[in-house]
Amino acid sequence: GAVVSQHPSRVICKSGTSVKIECRSLDFQATTMFWYRQFPKKSLMLMATSNEGSKATYEQGVEKDKFLINHASLTLSTLTVTSAHPEDSSFYICSAQGESRNEQFFGPGTRLTVL
Amino acid sequence: AQKITQTQPGMFVQEKEAVTLDCTYDTSDQSYGLFWYKQPSSGEMIFLIYQGSYDEQNATEGRYSLNFQKARKSANLVISASQLGDSAMYFCAMREGRSNFGNEKLTFGTGTRLTIIP
Numbered sequence: 001g002a003v004v005s006q007h008p009s010r011v012i013c014k015s016g017t018s019v020k021i022e023c024r025s026l027d028f029q030a031t032t033m034f035w036y037r038q039f040p041k042k043s044l045m046l047m048a049t050s051n052e053g054s055k056a057t058y059e060q061g062v063e064k065d066k067f068l069i070n071h072a073s074l075t076l077s078t079l080t081v082t083s084a085h086p087e088d089s090s091f092y093i094c095s096a097q098g099e100s101r102n103e104q105f106f107g108p109g110t111r112l113t114v115l
Numbered sequence: 116a117q118k119i120t121q122t123q124p125g126m127f128v129q130e131k132e133a134v135t136l137d138c139t140y141d142t143s144d145q146s147y148g149l150f151w152y153k154q155p156s157s158g159e160m161i162f163l164i165y166q167g168s169y170d171e172q173n174a175t176e177g178r179y180s181l182n183f184q185k186a187r188k189s190a191n192l193v194i195s196a197s198q199l200g201d202s203a204m205y206f207c208a209m210r211e212g213r214s215n216f217g218n219e220k221l222t223f224g225t226g227t228r229l230t231i232i233p
């Protein structure tokens with residue numbers, strides 16, 4: 001299957017700072033990427049759909065000004081958590097849609113801890 | 116209403132036995148897709164198997180097969196000859212039909228934690 005990377009894999013930051021997480025499709029072009037959030041022992045919750053060259057589509061209840069998404073190229077989408085608070089601590093996972101609608105490849109995830 | 120329901124929060128299975136993980140779904144779309152992912156303790160999501168709503172045959176991938184019963188809206192994952200490395204969380208997910216390409220988001224169930232006993 002195709003490879004999706006995320007960077008960083010783990011980040012610890014202070015309250016009030018901003019954190020950027022990168023999601024890259026390494027061996028294919030992804031016009032669409034997705035950002036999920038997962039709390040411990042819980043399921044994945046979709047935050048937003050990121051489309052190359054256009055604004056992201058956010059799910060209901062997700063603050064777009066807090067979770068900034070930029071899909072600058074066909075291989076890179078970034079999620080910036082602005083003014084992070086401890087309640088933003090979570091596991092963030094991105095996925096990239098392959099050439100087929102039936103393919104969605106996930107990155108290894110980023111564990112964010114806000115102190 | 117839950118779109119994806121996984122009723123087994125945890126399962127314990129003896130090594131080498133087959134195991135069935137349950138998944139039921141709810142959609143009014145005619146075109147949809149069903150996915151199973153494995154999430155080991157490392158956190159990565161590993162794609163296992165896919166079943167399209169129009170596929171007449173049950174999907175199979177190695178030791179994984181999907182028991183697709185469309186009328187009952189169920190898409191159970193069957194793992195044959197289980198191995199210790201199969202211990203992980205397993206998520207069922209659904210992609211509902213959309214007219215706009217690019218909105219292929221997945222809705223996940225709550226997962227089943229499978230533990231293989233040696």
